[in-house]
Amino acid sequence: MLLINRLDPNLQEENNYKSIVAAVDFDPNDVDPGKQALNQQILGLAASLALSDFAALHLVHVWDVPEAKLVRLWADDPDTAEANMINGERTRHKTGMDALIRMLREQIGTEAYKYLSPQVHFSMGSAHKVIPALVKEIKANIVVMGTVARTGIPGFIIGNTAEAIFDQLQCSVLAAKPPEFVSPVM
Template sequence: MRSFKNILYVFEPSIAQETNIIRAVSLAHSNQAHLAIIDVIPEQTVGSISTDLTEALISKRWNMLESLISSYTNVHDVDIEVRVGTKFLEVIRAVLRNNYDLVIKGAENPDWMMHLFGSDDMHLLRKCPCPIWLMKPQEKANYDCIVAAFDFDPDDQNQSLLNQQILDLANSLALSEFAELHLVHAWDVPEIEFVRGWINEPDTTTIREIDAERARHQAGMDALIKKLRDRLGAEAYSYLSPQVHLPMGSARKTIPALLKAVRADLIVMGTIARTGIPGFIIGNTAEAILDQLECSVLAVKPAGFVTPVTLLC
């Protein structure tokens, strides 16, 4: 099972913090992990003030964080860091400096947008090298339903490793939260409409094509489920009893619809399919899904992902 050993919590002043901090402390405690909290003061806030005033402001914010977490330090020690700069850049630099293996942050949920995630959130989803857990405002103390979303490419070993990482995270959380686990893979046959235009027996051929494609995707999901059963053992797998969904259609439509239908509290998903390209943006499908989310998200990068953000000299 996947466990975390070095967790970074990002203070987000635009939302209530209590439930999110409790979850971060609880996760760190159960994993026996190091936990730190970071606050980033925008550069424009200190741009016109003296060094002494800047240091005073940093000290004030540090004391505020210390007061915020004081009621939890009897459960778990929490380190504090206050930086000046651009939030997503300083968070990623902290990850690079200290090798954090999970970032937890409340979603910005800006009032002027009809979306859950704000600018810093999207930058982190694109560029943070470790998994990032963005929690919606008014987060529940315990999850009832967790969804893991997969993609399959038999020629891409990195995709298989990413799927395994998603599966490990989702089933570990479902077991610890006593939550329902749903496994989903959306598939499509977009070339079917083109085939219909030139074949003599469109219905027969279409059915054959769809059945073959469905079988290919079903085989990928079956292999993933077998890995989960083998890792958990028969008894634990039976207790977890994951529900499997293999909808036909565009993932950007079928996955958000499924999340609403099952009243998902969290989706665990990959955000980038290609590796070795620094700063490679979120794929169109993942971006479209994220844009429609009403639940929290735990986003995972593939092995070999390289962030375009670098440490300052």
Template sequence: MNLFSNILYLSEAGADQASSLERAVTMAENSLAKLTVIDVVPVLSAGIGLPAGGPISEKLQTHMVSDRRQELEALVEPYRERLDIQIDVLVGTRFIQAIRAVLRNHYDLLIKPVENPDFIQRLFGSDDMQLLRNCPCPLWLVREAEKTNYENILAAVDFDLDNLDTEDQGLNRQILDLSSSLALSDFAALHLAHVWEAPGELSIRLWSDDPETASVAYLNDVRSRHEAALEAFRKQFKERIGEETYDYLAPSFHLYQGAAATVIPELAEKIDADLVVMGTVARTGIAGLLIGNTAEAILEQLQCSVLAIKPSGFVSPVTLPKE
């Protein structure tokens, strides 16, 4: 399955980019996609006493862009025989210029090495989080020195139990399409996780004449509804990819009660996940995985690569400048 047709790779100066660039090249090859590698340099400050936009500062800015372009050429040179790779150097705020490049050139995947890879407990830096929040296309953040082929992929899905035919199902399908295709190409084990909470339990305990019995009945009812939703989703997944492919993948399904911000990172560590595929957009009225702050709390705890997906129709607050 050719999942992508136009891939953008954002270079991360100072990071070991061997794993992430290899992943980008391989994905482009497998998808028969175009690949563009870019970097972003800041606007040169006139703080040394030079007027902004003056001939000297413009010359320094040009030299900065030229030097970074040479670095990009050296970075992609080992892959030139495998793929026709375009390069570009942009000027401005890093995450804004990257998102504008996505909008301008209609990239359908952005791959980037994670920031601050040596900072163990906080994997993602500020540019990464801004991209997670605002990039309209799928964003693949790749850790340093990861495996050439993943062994375990964790896909996190969520449901609105009151309306299972919403756009959330479309987002779940995107998550499954990508995670299952990657599991097949890498011969990896696929794990599908759904985390549920029971927000009414405290109220029931406070107001019921028999708090324990009422609480157990309530939890059993909520659990049963989530089990039914996950089972229906499993059947839809099997139909979507075909019985033979489904049996080959033999995906494992995980259903947990608890806070997603705690459960997902713990499960990723437990199964030794190499990649977590999940959504990152806040929704209204659903206590689940994809609430914005919850997604960010999960991402900050993960010690593996992440493929983050927005639902169709997401509009980035970052826009192209008016002509």
């Protein structure tokens, strides 16, 4: 894990976080246990911070269907075909998010989950645009997110999507690598 404090060095950091964002990413078609473990780790870390600091917890998943525009080229009814594709993806991602929420409830217990009452933000769009805007809107103090995409030395620090998001944030970031990650630098 890597904790990066993005606060102005001239400002004094508060002892407690007030608003925590857990940003999870998944592909409903990919049941890779490593990716599921990373999302579980992200949710667990964020929930633990929220419980210890009596903070608001926001669970965020951003999904997109870039290929929906392509279906318009060959469909007899382009509007309906695009809408059906988007609705199908929305349903699959919502099912995946619901499963993560159930897993979090089981992980921390029903009473702790009820106490936290996390707000779920489920948006269609580009993660590197939606997440920074949401973080700013809710005035989050810290974002807990995973980083997996890159390999080699660049991937040691952060992944592509995480890097694009990180550059836009004005709060602390707790970046988690998958449990099976082995550092290429010793």
